[in-house]
Structures are given as C-alpha cells and as structure tokens.
Amino acid sequence: FPSHFVSRLPDGRVAISNSESDNLWIVRDGLVGKGFSFESVSKPGSFICHRNYEGWVDSRLYSELYCYDSSFHVEAGLAGNGISLRSVNIPQRFLRHSGFNLWIHNSDGSDLFNKDSSFIFEQVHMAW
Numbered sequence: 573f574p575s576h577f578v579s580r581l582p583d584g585r586v587a588i589s590n591s592e593s594d595n596l597w598i599v600r601d602g603l604v605g606k607g608f609s610f611e612s613v614s615k616p617g618s619f620i621c622h623r624n625y626e627g628w629v630d631s632r633l634y635s636e637l638y639c640y641d642s643s644f645h646v647e648a649g650l651a652g653n654g655i656s657l658r659s660v661n662i663p664q665r666f667l668r669h670s671g672f673n674l675w676i677h678n679s680d681g682s683d684l685f686n687k688d689s690s691f692i693f694e695q696v697h698m699a700w
Contacts (some may be wrong), residue, residue, distance in 0.1 A: 576601045580612055586620055586627035586674040593614060602643035607660045609642045622659065627667060627674030649690035
C-alpha cells in the first residue's frame with residue numbers, strides 16, 4: 573500500500589491509512605535504552621507500542637514494560653526495501669499490518685508477511 577501511512581486512529585490504534593493526519597512520527601532513542609521509539613507529532617509524549625500484540629499509541633508510562641513495548645530494532649526491510657521493525661522485548665516478532673491495523677507477529681517467511689512488515693520512512697522537516 574504505497575499510498576498509505578502509519579497513522580494513529582481516533583481510538584488510539586495504529587494502522588496504515590491514506591489519511592493525511594496523525595501520520596508524523598519523531599524517531600527517538602529507544603525508551604528502554606536500545607533500539608528506537610516513535611513519538612506521535614500530533615500527540616506529544618505518546619509512542620507507538622504494542623499491547624496484547626496490537627499496535628497502539630499510548631501516553632508514555634515510566635514502567636519498564638511500557639519502555640520495552642515501545643522500543644523496536646530497525647532492520648533492513650524484509651521485502652528487500654525500506655525497513656522492518658523488530659520488537660525489542662519479543663525479538664521473534666515484527667511490526668506489520670494486517671487488515672490495515674498494526675500488530676507484532678512472528679514472521680512466517682511468506683512474501684505477504686515480508687511486504688506487510690516493510691515500511692518506507694521519509695524524513696520531514698518541521699517548522700516549530
């Protein structure tokens with residue numbers, strides 16, 4: 573879905589969407605001290621995290637679990653382009669979209685999984 577963006581939905585879920593709102597992220601050092609975390613521009617202090625294997629944007633908590641759930645290792649895209657995001661605390665799982673929502677899933681090695689877990693990041697310069 574090259575015309576879709578990783579977006580925060582009104583209910584807090586993270587999904588791919590062709591909406592032009594709630595799809596900008598600040599790349600931060602991983603909240604757990606390794607990897608990277610992704611802070612919502614439209615909801616400062618809130619990060620992409622996984623809860624029950626589902627992708628959410630939640631306000632930052634200072635618990636160890638939240639910091640782990642919000643940290644991802646960036647790897648070469650499994651589809652051969654872009655990047656893939658591997659969970660820091662469940663390293664066999666990658667962030668991927670399924671039914672438009674984001675989840676962390678184990679790779680099954682399929683072409684579909686590889687495409688669904690590969691993302692193209694574009695740098696945007698914000699005028700603050």
